[in-house]
Amino acid sequence: MSDNLKIRIERATKVFNVYEREQSEPEEIAVPRGHADIPGRSTLEPVPLPRTRGRRGRSKIRRSTLYALKDVSMSVNRGEVVLVIGPSGSGKSTLLRCINRLENLTGGDIWIDDICVSDSKTDIRKVREEVGMVFQSFNLFPHLDALGNIALPPIVVKGLSKAEAHERARKLLKRVGLEDKEHSYPAQLSGGQQQRVAIARALAMEPHVMMFDEPTSALDPEMIKEVLDAMLALTEEEGMTMLVVSHEMGFAKAAATRVVFMDEGEIVEIGTPDKLFNNPDEERTKRFLEHIL
């Protein structure tokens, strides 16, 4: 990949099929309430129970489609930090997940330099090595300690020796301020520490782009800062290209070069943090910001 790394997203569309069970109205059947309802019958005779089959109605499964991404086009240049905001279900995460093809696009294309990510013939593993990803729920490997979590992917994927990989892992742990936790298992670490290990794990593959999918949403307030600091250090020291789904305004103001506001699968507005937060053009953006600020 060249130094002029650029992500281009062209008319990306992602459609999910949603299956819903639809209950049709049960047929009305006159239910005899008591013996008196049936004329000409002795009250001692048992009342026949109404047949249950007709009463339940038929259930149908209806397929509907949901546009998670609708004609999304944008590009990210090298060194940019792009923040994606928007209400839940607006397609922010889907956008990130399509970039490293954890989801397949339904239409449109995503290019990283001259590699077409959305082309099924592309070796997606090469792309994934270049594009690190950090998840909302950390997704650390619970059977490995911090060092093992960071060292395993380079050993398996890049064929690094154990010693090399461990040395790299130690350096990365030090960078995220966890050098004393190398032998701790994920269950023994706090949420913030786990997320920092996850960042180090993604960095161990030496990616050119980092994607963060709501990295602080699952954290207690006092742990958010340590994770954001680690992310900030990444932009400041390395000029890492980053795509961040997050509503952290502090991070947006400190690091973001552009902010993208998405709603219902569409990009509503793109702008500098200053412009978008303080003086948005679109009505939808204004309404959303009123809710979160």
Added chain:
Amino acid sequence: MAREKISTSDSTLIPHRGEKEIFSAWKISFFGAIGLIIFLVIYSPDPYARILLFLPDGVLRTFQVTVFAILLALVIGLIGGLGRISRIRIINKIATVYVEVVRGIPLLVQIFYIYYALGRLVRIPDIASAIIAMAVCYGAYMAEIIRAGIQAVPPGQMEAALALGLSRRQAMQHIILPQTVKIILPPIGNEFIALLKDSSLVSILAVSDLLRRGREFAAHTFQYFETLTIVALVYLILTLLFSWLVGLMEARLNRNVR
């Protein structure tokens, strides 16, 4: 992390973690059985001591059948379990049909079938056919347990591994299966114990396992009550020993995490 609990049909006396009391159910059963045997041998050595000396061959044979059947069943189960989650349709169907068919036929019928029915086509030695029958049957149950174990690993694990550039196979090998082992150990342990008990079914073939040795002794002496008492107690001791081993392994695997 919430994990789907795997339910097993055959509950056995695997010692619960933290069950530290002196009179746990396991201890009462285990030492009770040993004590009863010792008591019987001392109290009335004539049939009991002779029975006890007659049985060791059978114990060995039972062990042999059980251990080989377990190893083979694990291999079949792993292949079957991976087949059940395979995204290649034909493999998936084959594995699913295997599981459905084998689980739907009683083990005793399967043993007869492999020994007598298939025995007419290919000559298989007694013990081998017994082991194969047990392994084929238990392989299906293991396959289901392994499938459930793999699916109980949170999907985020596979996603994280893929996002790091691992292939599906690498992710399975390095990330998913190591976590599966810990989840499936208790139900697999239960299957081991169930298999040990069901190995008594092979005594209907010409395999002189523990039960068959007991019946041979009783057929000579007509002391059915005494012989079968000892046979039952020896089986009990064996299964309890097994369950203790499974409990140990579980504790070992759980030492690191939580």
